[in-house]
Structures are given as C-alpha cells and as structure tokens.
Amino acid sequence: MTATVPNIGTPDNPPAAGSTGTRRWRLVVVVVVVLGAVAILAVAGLNRTLVYYRTPTELLHDQTLVGKQVRVGGLVAPGSLQRDGQVARFTLTDGVTDVPVVFTGPINGVFAAGRDALVDGRYTSAGVLDGDELIVKHDNTYRGPDGKRYTPPTIGAAPAGTGRGGR
Numbered sequence: 001m002t003a004t005v006p007n008i009g010t011p012d013n014p015p016a017a018g019s020t021g022t023r024r025w026r027l028v029v030v031v032v033v034v035l036g037a038v039a040i041l042a043v044a045g046l047n048r049t050l051v052y053y054r055t056p057t058e059l060l061h062d063q064t065l066v067g068k069q070v071r072v073g074g075l076v077a078p079g080s081l082q083r084d085g086q087v088a089r090f091t092l093t094d095g096v097t098d099v100p101v102v103f104t105g106p107i108n109g110v111f112a113a114g115r116d117a118l119v120d121g122r123y124t125s126a127g128v129l130d131g132d133e134l135i136v137k138h139d140n141t142y143r144g145p146d147g148k149r150y151t152p153p154t155i156g157a158a159p160a161g162t163g164r165g166g167r
Contacts, residue, residue: 052071053072053073054071055074056072056074056093056096056099057094057096059072059097059099059129065123066124067123067124069122070120070123070129071118072099072118072119072121072129073118073119074092074093074099075092075093075114075117076090076092076111076113076115076116076117077090077091078114079113081112081113083107086105087103087104088101088111089101089102089103092119099127099128100127101119101121101129101131102128102130102131103119105134107134108134111134115136116136116137117134117135117137118134119131119134120133120134120135
C-alpha cells in the first residue's frame with residue numbers, strides 16, 4: 001500500500017490556521033504598519049519644530065503672501081525703532097530690501113536696533129508686516145545687571161586655585 005502525501009497549500013487542502021507561513025506574514029504586516037506609523041509621527045514632529053522664515057527680499061518678491069501669515073527674519077535697521085507702550089515700529093532689513101513692521105505685544109528686553117529678529121505676522125497690501133510674535137536672536141553670553149560678562153564653568157574643570165584637573 002502506497003501512502004499518498006497530501007498537497008498542503010492547494011485549494012483543496014489549505015494550510016492549517018496558525019501555520020508558520022501565516023504567522024510570519026502577520027508579523028511582517030504588523031512590523032511594516034508599526035514602522036510606517038513611527039515614520040509618520042517622526043515627520044509630523046519634525047515639521048512642527050522646523051522654523052522657516054523668509055527674508056525681506058523674498059517677501060517683497062512674492063505677492064501671493066499678501067494677506068497671509070508669514071515669518072520674516074532680518075536685522076532691525078539702525079535708527080528705525082520707535083516704541084509706544086506695547087507697540088513697536090521698526091524696519092527689518094536683509095541688506096537689500098527693507099520691510100516696515102508694526103508689532104503689538106510684549107517686547108523682550110534684549111530687543112534693540114542692530115539685532116537680528118524674527119517676526120510672525122500678517123503681510124498687508126500696504127507692504128507692512130503686522131507682527132503678533134517677536135523672536136529676538138542673541139548670543140549665549142550672559143551679562144549681569146552690572147554689565148559684566150559671565151561665562152559658565154566648563155564641565156570637569158577644577159575650581160580656581162586647586163591645581164587639580166577636575167578629578
């Protein structure tokens with residue numbers, strides 16, 4: 001008597017549920033879905049943290065931005081800053097083009113003419129940037145109320161006068 005070996009996986013005899021091949025495909029599908037979800041979350045998070053801004057020249061040359069919310073970066077032109085309470089009027093420049101700005105809101109203490117700044121606001125048809133958020137760029141040097149420059153100690157450095165290299 002000859003034994004016949006059944007053809008597993010044929011339409012007449014499908015593989016048993018939970019076989020190794022089926023489990024492997026399920027695992028592959030789950031891994032692909034999880035990796036796809038992680039990639040989507042990573043890209044979405046990156047897009048929220050990236051800060052793109054236009055220069056005054058780019059703003060002037062793109063008339064599709066009129067009436068829209070934009071972020072513009074440049075130097076606060078010397079001699080252009082006028083403050084009146086919570087309102088500041090100044091000019092942002094990139095050295096080629098100047099954009100007048102009217103900003104209403106709290107003004108940071110380091111904000112001054114000659115500083116780099118980013119302004120979020122609506123670009124009006126009159127060519128004025130009506131700002132509602134102001135970010136001032138500054139260096140990492142801390143100066144105390146006395147005007148002296150303070151530098152944080154280097155990690156691992158020995159206190160002055162100990163003669164030890166931080167160990």
